[in-house]
Amino acid sequence: MFGIPRLEYADLLLENGFKDIVVSYDPELVKGLLDKGFNVHIVVGAFRLDNEFRDPRFLAEDPYGRRHIWFGSGCPNNPDIRRRTLRQISEIIEKHSVNSILLDGIRFASMGSGIEAFATCFCENCRNKAEEYGYRFEEMKQSVKKMLNAFYDFKQAWDVLQAYRSSPAGFLDLARGKHGLLDWLEFRERSVSDFIVEVRNLIKSYSRKASLGAYVFTPSLAFLVGQNYREFWRYLDFVKPMVYRKGRGVACLNFELARIAEDLLRWNPWLPEAELISLLYRVFGLQEEGFPIARARALKQAV
Numbered sequence: 001m002f003g004i005p006r007l008e009y010a011d012l013l014l015e016n017g018f019k020d021i022v023v024s025y026d027p028e029l030v031k032g033l034l035d036k037g038f039n040v041h042i043v044v045g046a047f048r049l050d051n052e053f054r055d056p057r058f059l060a061e062d063p064y065g066r067r068h069i070w071f072g073s074g075c076p077n078n079p080d081i082r083r084r085t086l087r088q089i090s091e092i093i094e095k096h097s098v099n100s101i102l103l104d105g106i107r108f109a110s111m112g113s114g115i116e117a118f119a120t121c122f123c124e125n126c127r128n129k130a131e132e133y134g135y136r137f138e139e140m141k142q143s144v145k146k147m148l149n150a151f152y153d154f155k156q157a158w159d160v161l162q163a164y165r166s167s168p169a170g171f172l173d174l175a176r177g178k179h180g181l182l183d184w185l186e187f188r189e190r191s192v193s194d195f196i197v198e199v200r201n202l203i204k205s206y207s208r209k210a211s212l213g214a215y216v217f218t219p220s221l222a223f224l225v226g227q228n229y230r231e232f233w234r235y236l237d238f239v240k241p242m243v244y245r246k247g248r249g250v251a252c253l254n255f256e257l258a259r260i261a262e263d264l265l266r267w268n269p270w271l272p273e274a275e276l277i278s279l280l281y282r283v284f285g286l287q288e289e290g291f292p293i294a295r296a297r298a299l300k301q302a303v
């Protein structure tokens with residue numbers, strides 16, 4: 001069961017066979033649930049911007065130097081944000097015999113937060129991290145800038161995608177001159193996996209009982225946000241894949257695709273909306289038949 005408004009509903013859940021419950025950290029509620037015999041799983045926002053982090057230097061930076069808040073979160077490589085999360089997790093594990101910690105928002109921005117927020121992060125912390133990993137930071141940054149420019153003026157990309165009928169060959173053509181794009185995606189993955197390792201080691205140092213899980217984007221979107229299923233199995237005890245076909249928030253397929261369409265149409269009002277949305281379905285491997293092809297409907301409906 002995800003969430004419980006008050007402890008007084010706990011008995012009702014137990015009577016109906018629920019034994020596992022996911023809640024955010026509230027010491028009294030957690031203690032109460034454990035006392036009643038629940039398996040308790042605590043969800044922790046990995047890079048969430050609490051009040052102490054309401055300052056531009058904690059936000060993710062795009063290649064034009066603009067800072068963005070995505071999913072209420074900041075830069076995944078910011079050492080202060082990371083330390084805060086590790087502190088929170090130690091406090092939980094130290095004080096309560098919980099069954100697992102579940103990381104939420106353990107990623108970089110998705111396009112559902114807007115294409116400009118997606119095109120991050122190029123802050124000083126990420127520069128240092130990229131150099132430490134051996135990536136060519138400037139090349140990644142220039143490539144992501146070119147990618148953004150191609151979205152701002154979508155004419156060439158549109159023509160190529162139409163000519164190649166949205167096939168992988170078309171994407172190879174579009175990737176020309178943007179050598180750093182794959183490195184950028186890999187850099188995001190590595191940054192996320194590294195933090196997961198830190199959290200895992202911290203938990204295992206305190207408790208043999210507690211396991212570590214994470215909410216993960218659906219596979220066709222995960223690689224865009226720095227989540228690599230092929231790596232996660234090494235460090236996570238379990239994953240909760242967010243295969244949401246329909247919903248009103250990031251990670252939901254309809255919402256993510258509709259937000260891409262929204263940005264593209266804002267920057268390129270000449271684009272034919274229905275064709276653009278059909279193209280996005282094809283790009284993300286969905287059969288378009290029967291799906292909504294108007295932005296407003298795609299935002300609300302299943303894909």
Ligand SMILES: [Zn+2]
Nearest residue numbers: 075121123126
């Ligand atoms: Zn950064």
